[in-house]
Amino acid sequence: NAGVTQTPKFRILKIGQSMTLQCTQDMNHNYMYWYRQDPGMGLKLIYYSVGAGITDKGEVPNGYNVSRSTTEDFPLRLELAAPSQTSVYFCASMKLQVPGQPQHFGDGTRLSIL
């Protein structure tokens, strides 16, 4: 089982550049999430989706956009990269119908903005 797959694993961007972080899951999960984790900190929710075509903001959505055209894919877009967006980004998915179902995380994308 592939689970949650994130690409790329590492990326260095220049200020003002744009990029898309890819996330795909093969578990038919309805919920998907994007988090960022700064050094020594917990995870902050950027955006989440309850199903294809439905997205909503989390705690720190500014500077990011998402789309959910299929159940499997949930890309995160940075339009104008800023140094404050240097972080590790985790994508996660979850199937809510099972009680106590935890989130399944991808391996993360380490992004540096210089």
Add this chain to the structure above:
Amino acid sequence: GQNIDQPTEMTATEGAIVQINCTYQTSGFNGLFWYQQHAGEAPTFLSYNVLDGLEEKGRFSSFLSRSKGYSYLLLKELQMKDSASYLCAVRVDTGGFKTIFGAGTRLFVKA
């Protein structure tokens, strides 16, 4: 607002028992999770509590008191590989299910 507090760091000795506390103030409580995260890796699921009481899973146990907004993770027979960050996370239902994470407790296990 939604807030989760846990100690920043703890140190314990191999073979000992350690308790990591977590307090939370949230609305729409729908369960509390503990995750383990080794440096440079993704979080992995450890335990889940939705009702008051103790849940035991091998060397790990987790306790929840909803009325006090309090949970703890108990690790027994500590091993060096238990050195990691432990994240307390609360799932909330605010019209969609979101999970709020604490900043994590970094546990150092020494020989």
